[in-house]
Amino acid sequence: MYQINFSKPIHVHFMGIGGISMSGLAQILIDAGFTVSGSDRKVSPLTKQLTEMGAKIAYPQSADNITDDIDLAVYTAAIAPDNPEFMEAQRRNIPIMTRAELLGQIMKNYDIPIAISGTHGKTTTTSMVSEVLLKADADPTLSIGGILKSIGSNIRVGKSEYFVTEACEYTNSFLSFFPRIGIILDIEEDHMDFFKDINDIRSSFRRFAQLIPENGALIINGDIDNVSELTNGLKCRVIYFGSNPAFSKYSYKDASYDELGRASYTLLVDNAPVRKTALGVVGEHNIVNSLAVIALMDLLDIDRETVFNSLHDFSGTDRRFEFKGKLGGITIFDDYAHHPTEIRATLTAAANYPHSRLLCVFQPHTYTRTKAFLTDFAKALSLADMVILTDIYAAREKNTIGISSLDLKAELDKLGVPCRYFRTFDAIENFLLENCIDGDLLITMGAGDVVKIGENLLGI
Secondary structure, eight states, X not given: XXXXXXXXXXXXXXXXXXXXXXXXXXXXXXXTTOEEEEEOSSOOHHHHHHHHHTOEEESSOOGGGOOTTOOEEEEOTTSOTTOHHHHHHHHTTOOEEEHHHHHHHHHTTSSEEEEEEOSSOHHHHHHHHHHHHHHTTOOOXXXXXXXXXXXXXXXXXXXXXXXXXXXXXXXXXXXXXXXSEEEEOOOOOOOTTTOSSHHHHHHHHHHHHHTSOTTSEEEEETTSTTTHXXXXXXXXXXXXXXXXXXXXXXXXXXXXXXXXXXXXXXXXXXXXXXXXEEEEEESHHHHHHHHHHHHHHHHTTOOHHHHHHHHHHOOOOTTSSEEEEEETTEEEEEEOOOSHHHHHHHHHHHTTSOOSOEEEEEOOBOHHHHHHTHHHHHHHHTTSSEEEEOOOBOTTOOOOSOOOHHHHHHHHHHTTOOEEEOSSHHHHHHHHHHHOOTTOEEEEEOSSSTHHHHHHHHTO
16 A cells, blocks of 8 residues: 655645545645645535645546646545546556545554544544543644534644544444554444445454554443453453443443433442533433543543533534524424434433424435335334434435335334425425424434525524
């Protein structure tokens, strides 16, 4: 593989530079003195920001964007082999690497690279970690899968030994990383367009854990099924967190929720109560996420009062139970949940928020995921009083398996859940304007562009 010498900046071209992760890596390279170019389908706030920083960005993607002065081309899983830029870079024998491989090489430049993985909760937990390190004046470099409100970005370039990033298992991308500290939040079936089954997924996480060196540490959820299969024989230190205080070093009891659904609990360390801990975010799943953060900060010797204060002040990231506004007496939230477990966690958390009815506008994400979890989606969505479905957001896929949102509606109908399906966002917005009543809690949910529905209603 091509090796970057960070003391000798080169010209790097990003295919699909406007993505949340790609744009962040581009910013890191620009800050390091690299020449950065890229391409994308259309102008976005992220590409505008990169242009202001000095990147040269072309729209749309074209073979003409690949020039002989490019030393390295970087691409994501969304770039197909027949992409014109990818093909042209190959024709010109320009070195090519994946986004994950570039991120891995960047990690090598830091003494304490921290990679946060798991099927769910990566962005929220990475954001929690980021907030604590920022409040501790640790000056970290951050690469987050969402916008961190306190810095107004998904990226921050620091000058310390800390590098914090999300580590996604899709296409085994996190196996290109070089973490000294790794976190595994949970493991469930997902990305079944790539993985064969749950055992294939577990194998991937096991290999991720094996990347951690002897002087590093793995912080892992002790509630994961047969967790010892993942940790036995590792050369690094292993620290467990989770709901079982008899097994996990970091655990909790007495979970409760305030009038806005924000969680509190008593922190247990080695099964001994430490203190009452109040979070600024909702849901039991975030209690567990916060345990991983506390375990990490103890490992880094960060002052606990700073940790607790940061967790209390952290109010979440964009698209994670994000308050969007009020329309009359209707409260509108948005959430990125696109897996049954995430949906269940969000709707369970929403039940602690004041409301009369809970309405969920759900946009299924990818055909393969919708088909793989069809009945599980219906069961999770049944926690809402009413479900409104959009068409499936295709993302990188084509519908070769004959699945549609009407199949999900049929499953919800079987469960007796009031459900409506509309082909357009306009139709959904009109339905909501006509049918929402004072006291309703409306959540737009999904990993696509469903957030636009609430924003259009609010005029933002």
